Amino acid sequence: xxxxxxxxxxxxxxxxxxxxxxxxxxxxxxxxxxxxxxxxxxxxxxxxxxxxxxxxxxxxxxxxxxxxxxxxxxxxxxxxxxxxxxxxxxxxxxxxxxxxxxxxxxxxxx
Ligand SMILES: [Zn+2]
Numbered sequence: 407x408x409x410x411x412x413x414x415x416x417x418x419x420x421x422x423x424x425x426x427x428x429x430x431x432x433x434x435x436x437x438x439x440x441x442x443x444x445x446x447x448x449x450x451x452x453x454x455x456x457x458x459x460x461x462x463x464x465x466x467x468x469x470x471x472x473x474x475x476x477x478x479x480x481x482x483x484x485x486x487x488x489x490x491x492x493x494x495x496x497x498x499x500x501x502x503x504x505x506x507x508x509x510x511x512x513x514x515x516x
Pocket of ligand 1: 487488489490491492507508509510511512
């Protein structure tokens with residue numbers, strides 16, 4: 407398993423997510439454009455804002471997970487299942503690089 411490559415991938419993903427979170431937050435808060443005067447349009451705008459905030463929230467959540475994964479790489483515990491201590495398969499880590507659970511434990515949580 408190439409940890410420096412994984413770290414690189416995680417960092418790139420984090421940069422992307424930070425940009426997305428920042429942009430969606432900005433769009434949702436209308437720093438650039440005022441709310442429309444029409445009430446119905448305002449309601450639509452607010453619904454859009456809720457969607458944007460949800461996207462921003464998801465991005466922030468994923469950034470958290472990436473930070474934790476980066477910390478585990480530093481600590482030398484990356485790739486270990488946090489529940490049973492088994493090694494998480496490289497296949498799974500390639501698909502979900504910040505997972506903390508092996509397939510078996512992840513399935514038992516569903
Ligand atoms: Zn496990």
